[in-house]
Amino acid sequence: MIANLELVIDICLLAFLIMIVFASIKITDLFAVTMLFGIFSFVSALLFLDLDAVDVAFTEAAVGAGFTTVLMLSALRLTTRFENVKHRHSLLGLPIVILTGAALLYGVADFPNMGDANAPIHHHLAPDFIRLTQQKIDIPNIVTAVLASFRGYDTFGETVVIFSAGAAVLMLLGMGHVERKQEPEKNLILWVVVKPMIALILIFGLYVQFHGDFGAGGGFQAGVIFASGFILYSLVFGETYARKVIPATILPRLSALGVLIYGVTGLMSLISNKPFLDYNALSSNPVGGQHLGILLVEAGVGLAVFSTILLIYYSFSGREVIHYE
Amino acid sequence: MNEILGHFNYGIVILLMMMGLYIVIASSNLIKKLIGISVFQVSVFILYITFGKITGGNPPIIVDNVDVYSNPLPHVLILTAIVVGVATTSVGLALIVRIREAYGSTDEDDINDIDKNDNFYLKNRSTT
Numbered sequence: 476m477i478a479n480l481e482l483v484i485d486i487c488l489l490a491f492l493i494m495i496v497f498a499s500i501k502i503t504d505l506f507a508v509t510m511l512f513g514i515f516s517f518v519s520a521l522l523f524l525d526l527d528a529v530d531v532a533f534t535e536a537a538v539g540a541g542f543t544t545v546l547m548l549s550a551l552r553l554t555t556r557f558e559n560v561k562h563r564h565s566l567l568g569l570p571i572v573i574l575t576g577a578a579l580l581y582g583v584a585d586f587p588n589m590g591d592a593n594a595p596i597h598h599h600l601a602p603d604f605i606r607l608t609q610q611k612i613d614i615p616n617i618v619t620a621v622l623a624s625f626r627g628y629d630t631f632g633e634t635v636v637i638f639s640a641g642a643a644v645l646m647l648l649g650m651g652h653v654e655r656k657q658e659p660e661k662n663l664i665l666w667v668v669v670k671p672m673i674a675l676i677l678i679f680g681l682y683v684q685f686h687g688d689f690g691a692g693g694g695f696q697a698g699v700i701f702a703s704g705f706i707l708y709s710l711v712f713g714e715t716y717a718r719k720v721i722p723a724t725i726l727p728r729l730s731a732l733g734v735l736i737y738g739v740t741g742l743m744s745l746i747s748n749k750p751f752l753d754y755n756a757l758s759s760n761p762v763g764g765q766h767l768g769i770l771l772v773e774a775g776v777g778l779a780v781f782s783t784i785l786l787i788y789y790s791f792s793g794r795e796v797i798h799y800e
Numbered sequence: 801m802n803e804i805l806g807h808f809n810y811g812i813v814i815l816l817m818m819m820g821l822y823i824v825i826a827s828s829n830l831i832k833k834l835i836g837i838s839v840f841q842v843s844v845f846i847l848y849i850t851f852g853k854i855t856g857g858n859p860p861i862i863v864d865n866v867d868v869y870s871n872p873l874p875h876v877l878i879l880t881a882i883v884v885g886v887a888t889t890s891v892g893l894a895l896i897v898r899i900r901e902a903y904g905s906t907d908e909d910d911i912n913d914i915d916k917n918d919n920f921y922l923k924n925r926s927t928t
Contacts, residue, residue, distance in 0.1 A: 481855075482805065489812040496819045496839055505831055512835055519842050527870035528849045529859045534882045539842070543886055550831065550893040554900045558829040562909040568825035576818040583814065588806025590855030592868070597854060601871040609862060617860040617872040618879065626876060633880040640887030647894040690861060695883045780883060787890045794897065799904040 481525055488522040503558040505551055513544035529691040530618045533683075537699040542784060545706055549791035612765045614688040622693065623769040627752040630772070631737055634779050638734045641727070641783035644790050650723040651793015653714045662711075669711045676704035684777045688766070694773040698780025706788050714792055723793070726786040733779025740771045809850040816843035828908040830896045834889060841885050848874040 492515060499511045516539025523532035587594035608620040622630050680701035687693030709717030741752040749756035754768025820843060823836025852871035860872035900906050903914050 486808065489809065492816060493812065493819075496816060499835065499839075500819060500823055500826075505829070508832065508835055512838065515839070516842070519846060522846060523849055526849045526853045527857055527859045528852065528875045528878070529861070531845070531849060531875050531878050531882070534879050535842075535845070538882050538886045543838070543889065546886070546890055546893060547831070547835075550897060553897045554831060554906045558827060558832055559907050559910075562828035562907055563826050564828065565826050568822045571825060572818045572822045575821065576814055579814045579817070580811065583807065583810040586807065586810055588802065589809050589850050590853050590857075591806070592854045592857075594851075596851050596874075597871055601873055604872055605860070605862075605869055615862040617862065617869065618875045621872055621876045622879065630880060633884050636884050637887045640884075640891050643891045644894045647891070647898055691859075693879075695879060699883070783887065787887075790894065791890075791897070797901050 484525045485522065488518055488525065491518045492522070503560050504556065505558055506548075506556055509544060509547040509551060512547065513540050516540040516543060530616075530693065530696070533691050533696045534699070537696050537703065541703050542699055542706070542788075545703075545710075545788065546791065549788070553791065553794055553796055611761065612769070613762050614766070614769070616688055616690060616693075618691075619687050619693050619769065619773070623772045624752075624754060624765060627741070627772065630776065631741065631752070634734055634737055634776050637783050638730050638779055641730050641786050644787050645727060648790040648794050650786075651790055651795075653718060653793055659711065659713050665711050669707060673704050673708050676707065677701060680704060684773065685770075687773055688769060694776030694778075695780055697773075698777045699784055701777070701781045702784035702788070705785055709788070709792070714789075718789070721785065723786065723789045726782045726789070729782035730779050730786065733775045733777070733782065736775030736778065737772055738775075740768060740775065744768075810847070813843050813847045813850065816840075816846070830899065830906045830908060831893070833908075834892050834896070837892075838885070838889060841881075845878045845881065848878050 495511050495515045495518065499508045499515075502508050502511070516535055520532045520536040520540060523529075523535055604621050604625060605617055607625070608614070608617045612620045612624055614620055680697050683692035683700055684694060684697035687697070705717060705721060708720070740754075740757075744753040744756040745751055747756040752768075752772075754765045755761040756764060757767045758764035817840055820836045820838075820840030823839065824833050827833055827836065852874035854868055854870050857868045857870040858866050860869045860875065862869075896906055899911065903911050905911055905914070
């Protein structure tokens with residue numbers, strides 16, 4: 476019965492996703508499309524939750540529905556709001572899309588059924604990860620264990636990618652600056668409602684950061700949630716104040732520091748003649764070493780993600796609009 | 801019937817993926833193209849998470865009295881991919897902003913016209 480309910484929810488949410496994307500193909504007002512895309516991300520987060528991927532749902536809700544929407548809106552401010560309908564290449568697109576789709580449909584025909592416990596994917600690596608997490612790492616959240624310990628190299632690479640993306644945006648747009656006249660209007664209701672909310676968001680971010688070993692969460696989600704607290708502050712109270720709380724100039728340094736914490740944790744195991752990122756070397760007790768290593772690495776990831784996300788936001792919002800015509 | 805329901809997610813994922821691809825090809829607006837790419841990206845995420853699901857399984861967080869956990873590996877891959885995805889999307893948006901500042905348009909066809917007629921480009925180019 477419960478399995479059937481999961482399937483029913485799955486089908487409903489997928490139907491929503493199709494409708495949202497169909498609407499955003501038709502609509503030419505990019506502001507509306509951006510809002511639709513925020514809804515799209517949130518519905519897909521619900522879908523991930525339905526498919527047992529709690530950590531992924533968490534990330535998608537924080538990143539997709541939260542930060543991406545703000546980012547797209549800041550980019551729209553600097554560009555144009557309406558799409559030129561005359562420049563649509565529908566005839567070119569349709570045959571390509573139909574052909575590719577048919578080829579892919581042919582390709583998935585021999586996939587195992589969804590939810591089949593005998594599918595090959597569930598018999599290679601995954602049982603080992605589940606068993607070894609209980610034996611060697613001893614934290615409840617298997618996703619965090621795989622992310623930070625078993626596949627630590629991979630996560631290190633991804634942290635570096637995020638850092639480089641932040642650097643690229645910084646080189647393209649600069650840190651920006653704020654002038655007094657750009658300040659938002661005083662809105663008493665918003666001020667009163669938002670102020671306690673920011674405190675809650677920041678505390679929740681810290682909880683997600685340090686509770687990631689035990690429940691859903693971790694450095695990636697915590698970094699985005701923590702940054703969105705500051706972004707909310709900046710949206711409601713004005714960027715001048717936000718930049719006083721966290722100056723834009725220290726953000727690239729914090730971002731680099733986050734990557735450095737991750738790297739140094741790896742190097743510490745090299746010093747004690749163990750492989751890179753082997754946390755057993757960090758403490759005399761291997762399980763204790765794993766706990767310490769995961770904590771340090773997640774802290775590095777959290778710091779890097781937080782400062783990169785906030786830096787990207789500052790870069791977009793601090794850019795001056797150039798008017799044409 | 802079981803076969804159809806078991807492959808339902810794959811079919812919808814491909815439909816979403818193709819709608820994203822269609823936006824990229826059909827629209828000449830650069831921001832809309834980026835949204836199309838993001839839709840494509842999310843559909844790949846859904847495909848991976850669908851692979852990891854086990855019917856009657858539980859989220860991969862160890863609790864007592866539970867034996868069946870959904871596959872944690874796709875979750876790890878997609879979790880990091882989402883954050884990397886937003887970082888790369890922001891690089892794309894930054895490039896679009898710079899293109900708008902140089903050309904005064906985010907429309908690909910307009911930009912091509914301006915490039916063919918170079919004088920127009922020189923006249924309107926931002927000085928910064």
